[in-house]
Amino acid sequence: MTPRRLTPALLTLLAATLGLTAPAHAADDEGRLITRNADGAWFLQQPEGTPGQGCVARFTAAKKDPSQLALIGPSAKTPSGALLLHGPRIAAPPAAKEVSVQVQQDGLPPATMRGALMPASGGQSGGFVMIPVGDLKQTMASMRPKETGMTARVDGVDVFALSYEGLDQARSAMLDCLAGKPYTGGKTLAEATSEIRLMGTGTIAGTAFYKGAMLAKKQYPPKGSQRVGLIHMSDEFKQWFETVRQSQKMPDRIPERIAKHFMFATILDDQGSFRFTRLPPGEYLLIADFSYKETVTRSEVTGRTDVFVGNQHIGSNDQVAYWFEDVKKNTTFSKTVHLKDGEALQVSLDKSMLGCFFICR
Known part of the structure; x- marks a missing residue:
């Protein structure tokens, strides 16, 4: 199946969405902890005042590798959802650029889809790959709770690797967020961080x-x-x-x-x-x-x-x-x-x- 091409208008929307939902948030808007394990932690971002919109479930690796995976829900600007990959080996072009993305998961054949390299945001190192999905709920349902050594290639070049678990809990929290239910469980990022290192200003x-x-x-x-x-x-x-x-x-x-x-x-x-x-x-x-x-x-x-x-x-x-x-x-x-x-x-x-x-x- 030939991947669907991204229109310039969609690229523009994705670039605008990135500014709202990329992993580089303000210190007080980084979400609440869903679950944490040896591989890393899942956080849920749920903006106030817009029930069901702007939901983001983000996994951040605990290793010496700042790779992240985010599930991005619909917003006022973008009616569809997306997957966002962030890592130090991903290029950051000055403007959104359409690319071919091949995702490899253990025991499964490679999946090729259209995505976009996104401009850098919020002073983060590395770059972002945005992969639009038509139905985020269906996409989450097809994802396995745990992945070991998931990789991604952009235009034939290896740029991303991540292992994670706990997606079942992240999916449940994300579905509640998409339904407009407030997520009150879990600690803030600052509270969770204070458990693993000393905190100050x-x-x-x-x-x-x-x-x-x-x-x-x-x-x-x-x-x-x-x-x-x-x-x-x-x-x-x-x-x-x-x-x-x-x-x-x-x-x-x-x-x-x-x-x-x-x-x-x-x-x-x-x-x-x-x-x-x-x-x-x-x-x-x-x-x-x-x-x-x-x-x-x-x-x-x-x-x-x-x-x-x-x-x-x-x-x-x-x-x-x-x-x-x-x-x-x-x-x-x-x-x-x-x-x-x-x-x-x-x-x-x-x-x-x-x-x-x-x-x-």
Whole structure:
């Protein structure tokens, strides 16, 4: 079956819809928790004042991969529903662009359909693929409660991978929302997040880069990766860490009260930008860990030239070929910062040989 083409008018509607329903919502409009498991969590967004419209059930992966899947209900601007895929490997064009999307699910033949690459929204890294569906209820009914390793290809290129479970609970909540029933169960995103990490009102944002020489170019962690981490260096964490250090052995399992101190940020652009939000005041350790390119010189003896003076052999010279090769090396560096209550702190997390020329010993 040939996928139906998307009209320019529909692309325009999808672009408008994206601004309302993409996973990048304001902090107080991110929905309520439906269910959470090892793979991630489902949230339901239900706008007030428009019963049955603007419903969004969104799954966010719990792994070091910000991939998301959203079920989008009809709105005042778009009478039909849609599926929205978000991931760091999806391109973000300046305007909506029609594409062919092939979805592969474990044990099922590939399904090919028409979709659209959507412009970036709300400062999120990566891009979005919108797949319109004629009947969202029917589409949800055909979806399995659990998927392992679901992938998507856009115009023949792998751009998305996700494993999830709990769709049966998300489907039930979404059907109630589409019927105009208010969803009062579950916690808000802030409440759910507070269970897995400490919360506050401060922000730490900045850029991470490596500069290997004075005239070398800055090199940044890849956009969409999670190569910048943050540790809240509270008294509780320091006491635990000192105990581990003295034992000289990492524990098999980190207690939940300690795991709350660890956070990772997604690199937002090609200049290594990152952002941590909702942080309590205190001391923090920023850590960058990523690969960079270094050009090295290789040499190889390709032959030998004999040297004669008259008829007498006095020695030989090696014939050497030289070439340059880019190799990947790993770098890890850190920086300690102090955050005040409610402060928006800007930092530069860098490892620069220029800085060491003046400062380092």
